[in-house]
Structure formats: C-alpha cells, structure tokens
Amino acid sequence: MNISMILDMAVSAGERPVITVDDRSLSAADLLGQARRAAARFGQYPAVLYLGANHLAYPVALFGAALAGVPFVPLNYRLGDQQLTALIDRHPGALVLRPEDLDELVAGDAAEAPEIEAPWDGDAVAVIIYTSGTTSEPKAALLRHRHLMAYLLNTVDFGAAEEGAASLVAVPTYHIAGLTNLMSNLYSGRRVVYMSAFDAAEWLATVRRERITHAMVVPTMLARIVAAVDGADANVPTLASLSYGGARTPRPVLEHALRVFPSTGFVNAYGLTETASSVAVLGPDDHRDAFGSDDPAVRDRLGSVGRSLPGIEIQIRSETDEVIGAGETGLVFVRGEQISGEYGGRSALDAEGWFPTRDLGRLDADGYLFIEGRADDTIIRGGENIAPAEIEDVLLEHPGITEVAVIGVPDPEWGQRLVAVVVVADGAAPIDPEELRTWVKDRLRSSKTPDAIVFRPELPKSETGKLLRRNLVAEMESSHA
Incomplete structure (x- = not known):
C-alpha cells in the first residue's frame, strides 16, 4: 500500500484538471508525470522537506516522495530561522525544498518522466508532521501509508464527486488538514484550487470565480470571512459544503456563518495530526437540525464535533482510566486503523490500541462528542x-x-x-x-x-x-x- 495509488486511480478517471494554482492547472496524468520526475531525484535522499506555501509543487513533492519511498516532511516556513534550523537539523542529509526551488520542480516535461514502481509497504513512513507546539516543543508525528489510506478508504467514495466539483484549500501545507484535503479531493474526483495566502475578500472572490463547491477553513478564517460578507447573504451559490475545524469555533461566529451562508451545508471536523485527519464529524443535517431546534439539548449540538466516522471508536475515561458513561466529562480516547499515535518510533497507543488525545470531552446519549478543552488547560x-x-x-x-x-x-x-x-x-x-x-x-x-x-x-x-x-x-x- 502506497498513497501514490491515489494518483494512479485519478489518472484512470479521465483527463481533466485536478490541481489549480492561480492561472495554472495540472491534470492527473500531468501530476503523476511530474511526481515521477521528482521521485527519480528524491530517491537519493533520506527525506524530502517542504518549506513552501500552497503551490503546484506541493502535491508533486508529496507524491514524488511517496514514489521514491522516502518520508515527506512539510515544515512551518513561517517559523523563525532558529526554530526552522532546529527542525531541519533533525533530518540530516534530507533534501530541503525552499520557496525559490518550487517553480523548478514543476518546470519539466511530465511526458518524459521515467516509469517508477512505488514501493508497496503500508508500514513505511509516508509523512512526518510536526505538531504545533503550542504548549511544548514540536513533536514529530509519523503517519504511515496505511494510516492515510485507511482514512480515505473508510470515509471517502472514489470518484463520487459531481462533474465540475472543486474544492478551495487555504489551510497551510504543514497542517494535517492541508495534506488530507489534497488526498481526499483527488480520491473523490474534485479539482483542488489552492490559495497561496489567505485573505477573506479574496477567498469569497475565488469561490465565485472558480465556482467552488467545497471548502475547508480554520475558525479564524471563518470569522474573517463572515466579517467580510457585505450584506445578509454571502452570495456563493455554488458552495455546497463548508468544513471548519482545527480549533475551537466560537458559537456566535458559527451561528452568524449559518445565517450568511443559508444554502451551504456546514461540516465540523474533529481530528488530530496523530489521527491522520478527522475522527468525528458534525454534518450538514446536524447543523440544520440543531440551528433550527427549540430543544436545548439538540441546539447544544452546534457546540459538538459530531459523531465518530466509520472505523473509529471513541471512549471517555476518568482520571483513574475507567470508561465512564454518557454525559460525564473525562479524557477522550480514540481507536481505529487510521490512528497513528506515534512520535519518531515511540507509540502513544495503549495495549488495546487506544490513543489518548489529551482532550477533555463527553459523549451525549446519542454519541455526539463535545470537546471541552485540553486536559493540560x-x-x-x-x-x-x-x-x-x-x-x-x-x-x-x-x-x-x-x-x-x-x-x-x-x-x-x-x-x-x-x-x-x-x-x-x-x-x-x-x-x-x-x-x-x-x-x-x-x-x-x-x-x-x-x-x-x-x-x-x-x-x-x-x-x-x-x-x-x-x-x-x-x-x-x-x-x-
């Protein structure tokens, strides 16, 4: 198993643009060819470090590393020199792709790419993402090919997107959502439209210009987009789905967003880097039912992260490690094929495969998960x-x-x-x-x-x-x- 199989499947689905950045697009065949060219170069290095923003080179580097059988490591290019150097030094001998290197990576002729057979080892490390380090030094979370493919196979239907569907991605390259948005959109058949830098007004303009059907934002982006809407309606008729997550979303922001995007289905996705993307989702029907309900218990679900995705189990445990019942607050544990829970060779999973998220939360009687903050908070x-x-x-x-x-x-x-x-x-x-x-x-x-x-x-x-x-x-x- 290798994540590059996503590209092979996308090529089989037909010749159409799959990635757009500014005024340039790549088809699945183009992307596969460029990734093969990159893989021929990447094979001599122990890892590929990516230090750029959203760019055509990002998917090329990701899949090029996968084809070469080496880990792909997207780093936070906004860090100070000292912090960034410290992370680079953790990967001696690695190829470092800086902003000035990205255009060259996609400048060659994809048709001249060599045939490369991807290593078929699901246990090989596909991606290393450094946790944000908001409370401590960043940790290197390892995601193996089988973790990322388990997420896709359990939650996304191949080629299910309607013709012309397009997803706007503005989250950073070094965030787990940036990685899995790319993979899930390619797998489902949606064209990925990248924004290299987020601006609320430009985000709205891009949705209208590119006829975007799906988008994912973090809460600060959502708040700025809502503030930038001029009037009672955002006027984005093609936008069918707007996903938000990555941090706690203030309830007033969400309720305002539901009002100004009346025809858009909202999705709240909860997951961690260590879980290879989302493990729970509050879907569009949940949002509509909660927003329009007079029942306080149902309306409160707007503050939940929804219910577990297929293949995911959730437990709430007490401080003495006992599983507790519905409505009680405790520590959130998750289990499933997509869960890595591994840091540089050290697993955080317990003997039965449960991962401690370090989040406090509770489950209601219907299985809706409410996150109440970090345990350390x-x-x-x-x-x-x-x-x-x-x-x-x-x-x-x-x-x-x-x-x-x-x-x-x-x-x-x-x-x-x-x-x-x-x-x-x-x-x-x-x-x-x-x-x-x-x-x-x-x-x-x-x-x-x-x-x-x-x-x-x-x-x-x-x-x-x-x-x-x-x-x-x-x-x-x-x-x-």
Missing part, C-alpha cells in the same frame, strides 16, 4: 477542577464579546485564580468587568466566576487558528505578579 481552584471551555461558552453568549480565553494564574490561597481574557466586538460599547462577572455567576456559580477580567484587542493564535494559551498564561502570570 484544566484549572484547579480550591481543589475543584474547572474546564475553561465551560466558562468561555457562557461569556461568549454575551452580545458584546467575540472571543474569550479563561486561564488560571497562581494564587497563594486558592492555588489558582480565574482570569478571563476578553475581546470585545467591534463597535460595541465598553463593558463593565463586574457586569461580566455577574453574567457568569448568574449562569454558573461563584466558584466558576472569573476573579479578574482582562480586555485585549485580540487573542494570540497560531497560523492555524489555535489559541496560544501558554502565551496568555505567561503574560498574565507576569502582570498578575
């Missing part, structure tokens, strides 16, 4: 474990707030004090901190009421929209002291 105040997400959700219900992060700072009496860092909506009137404290106290209880409210113009986030909670903690610990 839990605040212990006066001996009580407090999940920041519960307080954040209550604060986000306030009409003047667009974003919020609740963190704990050291306190000699209580162990930790609760600090809510709040972003006020543009044009909203100033908010009295005591008003927000009362808002929370009336809906939760005094032990979960923030001790302090801090206002900021924005929250620190990674390029993929993940809240950099550690940055806030460090800043607030310093200012609090």
Whole structure:
C-alpha cells in the first residue's frame, strides 16, 4: 500500500484538471508525470522537506516522495530561522525544498518522466508532521501509508464527486488538514484550487470565480470571512459544503456563518495530526437540525464535533482510566486503523490500541462528542477542577464579546485564580468587568466566576487558528505578579 495509488486511480478517471494554482492547472496524468520526475531525484535522499506555501509543487513533492519511498516532511516556513534550523537539523542529509526551488520542480516535461514502481509497504513512513507546539516543543508525528489510506478508504467514495466539483484549500501545507484535503479531493474526483495566502475578500472572490463547491477553513478564517460578507447573504451559490475545524469555533461566529451562508451545508471536523485527519464529524443535517431546534439539548449540538466516522471508536475515561458513561466529562480516547499515535518510533497507543488525545470531552446519549478543552488547560481552584471551555461558552453568549480565553494564574490561597481574557466586538460599547462577572455567576456559580477580567484587542493564535494559551498564561502570570 502506497498513497501514490491515489494518483494512479485519478489518472484512470479521465483527463481533466485536478490541481489549480492561480492561472495554472495540472491534470492527473500531468501530476503523476511530474511526481515521477521528482521521485527519480528524491530517491537519493533520506527525506524530502517542504518549506513552501500552497503551490503546484506541493502535491508533486508529496507524491514524488511517496514514489521514491522516502518520508515527506512539510515544515512551518513561517517559523523563525532558529526554530526552522532546529527542525531541519533533525533530518540530516534530507533534501530541503525552499520557496525559490518550487517553480523548478514543476518546470519539466511530465511526458518524459521515467516509469517508477512505488514501493508497496503500508508500514513505511509516508509523512512526518510536526505538531504545533503550542504548549511544548514540536513533536514529530509519523503517519504511515496505511494510516492515510485507511482514512480515505473508510470515509471517502472514489470518484463520487459531481462533474465540475472543486474544492478551495487555504489551510497551510504543514497542517494535517492541508495534506488530507489534497488526498481526499483527488480520491473523490474534485479539482483542488489552492490559495497561496489567505485573505477573506479574496477567498469569497475565488469561490465565485472558480465556482467552488467545497471548502475547508480554520475558525479564524471563518470569522474573517463572515466579517467580510457585505450584506445578509454571502452570495456563493455554488458552495455546497463548508468544513471548519482545527480549533475551537466560537458559537456566535458559527451561528452568524449559518445565517450568511443559508444554502451551504456546514461540516465540523474533529481530528488530530496523530489521527491522520478527522475522527468525528458534525454534518450538514446536524447543523440544520440543531440551528433550527427549540430543544436545548439538540441546539447544544452546534457546540459538538459530531459523531465518530466509520472505523473509529471513541471512549471517555476518568482520571483513574475507567470508561465512564454518557454525559460525564473525562479524557477522550480514540481507536481505529487510521490512528497513528506515534512520535519518531515511540507509540502513544495503549495495549488495546487506544490513543489518548489529551482532550477533555463527553459523549451525549446519542454519541455526539463535545470537546471541552485540553486536559493540560484544566484549572484547579480550591481543589475543584474547572474546564475553561465551560466558562468561555457562557461569556461568549454575551452580545458584546467575540472571543474569550479563561486561564488560571497562581494564587497563594486558592492555588489558582480565574482570569478571563476578553475581546470585545467591534463597535460595541465598553463593558463593565463586574457586569461580566455577574453574567457568569448568574449562569454558573461563584466558584466558576472569573476573579479578574482582562480586555485585549485580540487573542494570540497560531497560523492555524489555535489559541496560544501558554502565551496568555505567561503574560498574565507576569502582570498578575
């Protein structure tokens, strides 16, 4: 098994554009030929490191590495020189593809490519993706060919896309969603349209110009797109599906998006790098049913990540490693063929193949999964474990707030004090901190009421929209002291 089989299957489906970047497109045959040319070069290296943005060279490098039987390693090219050098140094002798090398990689004649037989070893490492490192040093997550193919075979129907279907991809190349979006779209038969840099207005214009039918964004992108919509309707009649994920999406942003994209089906996808993409999905019908429901339990599902995908099992466990029932919050574990859970040769799977996501969550009686934050984010105040997400959700219900992060700072009496860092909506009137404290106290209880409210113009986030909670903690610990 080798992920390059996706290209062979795409070629068999006919001659049509499968990748578009700016004003240039490649057919499946062109892409396969360019990948074979690249593989002939890549075979002498132990790995291929990709340091560029979305480009025609990205799929060529990915499949070229697969054909050559060497790992493909997309790196965060936005990192500082010192951080990037440290990651490159972890791969001595590897070929490094920098932005200035990418045009050359796709400049040759695909028709002159040599015939190359892909190594058929499902256990070989296909891709190495470095975790974002929002709370620690990045770890090298290994994804083998069998993990990536298991995701595709279990969740995507080959060639099922309608003629003319096109998917807009704006997520970074070094994000698991960037990788699996490429693979799943090629497999399903949708043309992939790349944006090399995200801009909300340009995103909307591209959807209209390229007649995009499917798209995937991270929450910060979704918020900017919604803000850029001029009027009550986004006016994107071809957009059938809009998938979002990669980080927590504020409920007001999602509800606004559902209003301005009335004919678009929304999909919330939950997964990790270590799980080779999504393991749970909240589909379009779920969104519509929840958004239009008067039943609080059904409407709350807008805040869930949906139910497990085929081939995936989910467990919620207590801190003593016991499986707990519906409605109880605990640690989220997942199991399935696509789950890697491996870091540089060290497996994080338990004896029965379960992977600890390190997320806190709960399952409702119908199997909907609610993620309540990272286990490491839990605040212990006066001996009580407090999940920041519960307080954040209550604060986000306030009409003047667009974003919020609740963190704990050291306190000699209580162990930790609760600090809510709040972003006020543009044009909203100033908010009295005591008003927000009362808002929370009336809906939760005094032990979960923030001790302090801090206002900021924005929250620190990674390029993929993940809240950099550690940055806030460090800043607030310093200012609090």
